[in-house]
Amino acid sequence: MFEKAEELKKLFSERIKELNEASEAEKLRIEFLGKKGFVSGLMQELRNVPNEDKKEAGQKINEIKQYIENSLAEKMNDLKAFEEQRQIDLAESYDETMPVMTDLGSYHPITLVRREVENIFLSMGFTVEDYSEITDDYNCFEALNIPKFHPARDMQDTYYLSSNQLLKTHTSAAQNTILRKYKNSLENGNPIRAIFPGRCFRNEKIDPSHENTFFQMEGIMVDKNISISNLIYFMKTMLSEVFQKDVTVRLRPGFFPFVEPGFELDIQCLICSGEGCPSCKNSGWLELCPCGMIHPNVLSAAGINSDEYIGFAFGLGLTRLAMMKYGVKDIRLFNSGNIKSLSQFTDKSFTRPE
Ligand code: PHE
Secondary structure: OHHHHHHHHHHHHHHHHHOOOHHHHHHHHHHHHOOOOHHHHHHHHHHHOOHHHHHHHHHHHHHHHHHHHHHHHHHHHHHHHHHHHHHHHHHHOOOOOOOOOOOOOOOOHHHHHHHHHHHHHHHOOOEEOOOOOEEOHHHHOHHHOOOOOOHHHHHOOOOEOOOOOEEOOOHHHHHHHHHHHHHHHHHOOOOEEEEEEEEEEOOOOOEOOEOOEEEEEEEEEEEOOOOHHHHHHHHHHHHHHHHOOOOOEEEEEOOOOOEEEEEEEEEEOOOOOOOOOHHHOOOOEEEEEEEEEEOHHHHHHOOOOOOOOEEEEEEEEHHHHHHHHHOOOOHHHOOOOOHHHHHHHOOOOOOOOO
16 A cells, blocks of 8 residues: 555656646646545545554555645646746747738728829829718708708708707818818918818618718818819819829709809710720719809808908819729728628739838
8 A cells, every 4th residue: 555655646646747838737636536536545545554554554655645745736826837938938039120911901992092082182282081980960961052951951861869960961061170270371372272072971872873871072172262263274184193094074054053153074085085985874974063153141151251262162072983993893891891892902012111
């Protein structure tokens, strides 16, 4: 019995030396101290020990039990300390200059077109302005010469919020705020030149060419002697840059309460150069951008003297422009979240910023 006890102790000492995982320690404990473990086995043998040696044998078993428990506890502490040190070493050895091995993400096609148009307007002295997606009736309609109950409100089926606010139906909703922001600079002889891209919402039935969430880019210019030719010049320059060729544009009359006169700006079909093809429904032209000369009431609402100043505004459909530029046939792709389809438009020369 005593010999067996010594052997067991030796066996345990060897086994615990090999242990290097906390999860293994529990297994070892069960193997030695469990109900059917080695120590229990030894206890059973106590029966066969002569009475006079029983006490000593019992003590021996207890001593082994104690030894195993202490050793396991000690080992667990060592393993814990070792793991903590390993984590510290790992953290210290982290090198943030190591190249990332995953695939690069890609920009959304609308982001690509937006940035491209922004850069063109920036180079022509425009500022890029931000505006919230939630606004109110005043900014979205009233300040734009669309009073309550005006039939023009039916042109834009609006999502109203319970807070008496609404989701902006067009980027024109920012006109009043931006005109106010820069009206002082007019008096110092600096024209207002601003673009404001943004997400717009209308309660549309969704199909391949209609979305309830889409992007526009509004542009305004206000000064003393602005005319329709200025408007045509800026639009033509921008579109020629975007499509990388000299585009032909035309204006047709269009009605929007916040411009007078108002126009629809068409661009000559880039596929058939005006000959007529399925893409332009044989008309030779594609409707691209509503625009016009800012209505005097809109300038007055922003505190600008409409006898002295005049301006133009346009509402470029960024989503539509992206569809034309990338030949996307179904508008639903943009909000689909389909990364595989959306990533194909990324400019491959894009590199991760340093
Ligand atoms: N805000 C108008 C729309 O979304 C477009 C527009 C903008 C028209 C600027 C004229 C001038 O329908």
